[in-house]
Amino acid sequence: MKRTRKRINASSRKVLKHRYFRKKENKSILNRDKEVWLSFESGEYLVSKLIVGADGGNSWVRGQLKIPTVEQDYDQFALTCDVLVEHSHSNTASQFFLSTGPLALLPKSNPKSYSIVWTLTPELARSYENLSKDKFHKKLLSASNGFVGKILESTNIRIRPLKMICAQQFIKDNAVLVGDAAHVFHPLAGLGVNLGIQDIASLNEVINQCIEKGTEVNDAKHLRHFERWRKSEAIKLISMLRVINDIFKSKNKIVNFFTKTGLCLIDNNSFIKNFFVKKALQVDFKPPKLSKKSE
Numbered sequence: 012m013k014r015t016r017k018r019i020n021a022s023s024r025k026v027l028k029h030r031y032f033r034k035k036e037n038k039s040i041l042n043r044d045k046e047v048w049l050s051f052e053s054g055e056y057l058v059s060k061l062i063v064g065a066d067g068g069n070s071w072v073r074g075q076l077k078i079p080t081v082e083q084d085y086d087q088f089a090l091t092c093d094v095l096v097e098h099s100h101s102n103t104a105s106q107f108f109l110s111t112g113p114l115a116l117l118p119k120s121n122p123k124s125y126s127i128v129w130t131l132t133p134e135l136a137r138s139y140e141n142l143s144k145d146k147f148h149k150k151l152l153s154a155s156n157g158f159v160g161k162i163l164e165s166t167n168i169r170i171r172p173l174k175m176i177c178a179q180q181f182i183k184d185n186a187v188l189v190g191d192a193a194h195v196f197h198p199l200a201g202l203g204v205n206l207g208i209q210d211i212a213s214l215n216e217v218i219n220q221c222i223e224k225g226t227e228v229n230d231a232k233h234l235r236h237f238e239r240w241r242k243s244e245a246i247k248l249i250s251m252l253r254v255i256n257d258i259f260k261s262k263n264k265i266v267n268f269f270t271k272t273g274l275c276l277i278d279n280n281s282f283i284k285n286f287f288v289k290k291a292l293q294v295d296f297k298p299p300k301l302s303k304k305s306e
């Protein structure tokens with residue numbers, strides 16, 4: 012069957028500002044010499060100088076471009092849910108480092124409601140998912156050491172395996188990967204969104220440089236600079252989180268002793284605590300201009 016193909020002018024305001032395409036409408040990506048073609052099931056297609064893959068860990072864009080990935084199973088699951096608790100959270104997130112993995116309590120807009128991200132062994136996650144509400148609340152109460160008071164309600168319990176994914180290329184011809192499409196890592200530091208936003212801010216900076224220098228936005232030299240920059244930041248973070256996770260997962264008594272003693276020391280000394288908080292916030296050693304504080 013012959014299909015009529017209609018070219019959509021990518022520079023038209025209508026396409027850029029008002030036209031949204033849903034996931035299932037995408038058909039294929041074709042990288043040509045100086046442009047990239049995105050075709051849709053409808054037979055229409057978009058032609059652009061650059062395509063940005065910001066479509067998450069199972070990136071369709073990455074798959075279409077046949078970009079290989081390095082993947083590593085953390086051998087842990089994340090159990091996520093929403094809970095209503097007895098005590099107010101005062102807009103403060105808390106994290107408990109347990110031998111089974113970290114338990115994060117993330118405050119929601121309701122002052123007595125949290126989002127829970129609980130890293131567990133695969134076996135524990137599967138068994139907790141199937142517990143009665145009452146038993147699950149008791150487990151959570153004990154893991155959080157009664158910190159939030161009684162657990163009154165829990166909803167949306169889901170479990171998913173945790174896996175590190177890093178694309179071997181963050182750019183390919185006229186395409187760029189950002190966010191989880193480029194890198195997925197352990198949620199223990201809650202930095203996934205941060206790094207994704209910094210990728211976008213960095214891309215913005217690189218594109219501005221192209222415009223200032225009068226080169227095309229898909230200029231290979233500038234895109235390679237973007238790739239080196241973002242890849243090194245992602246690899247730093249992936250390695251750092253791997254070490255932290257391994258330390259907390261360790262069953263070695265000496266490692267556990269020093270970890271616990273060290274954490275108590277840090278927790279009780281506001282000077283040392285502030286030092287580490289500052290360091291943690293400077294994970295990105297070369298932040299894009301957009302993410303720096305204005306003078």
Ligand SMILES: Cc1cc2nc3c(=O)[nH]c(=O)nc-3n(C[C@H](O)[C@H](O)[C@H](O)COP(=O)(O)OP(=O)(O)OC[C@H]3O[C@@H](n4cnc5c(N)ncnc54)[C@H](O)[C@@H]3O)c2cc1C
Nearest residue numbers: 034066067068071089128190191198201202203204205207
């Ligand atoms: C259990 C867990 C807890 C986490 N907790 C935190 C936390 O506390 N703080 C934090 O910063 N990060 C956290 N993260 C990481 C964070 O969720 C991700 O890093 C972040 O969501 C990545 O954003 P993204 O936009 O790159 O991808 P996504 O959030 O996955 O968004 C991708 C989007 O692309 C769309 N899409 C996919 N395919 C197509 C297609 N073919 N066409 C069109 N659209 C498409 C999807 O529908 C989706 O809307 C956590 C992750 C997990 C697994």
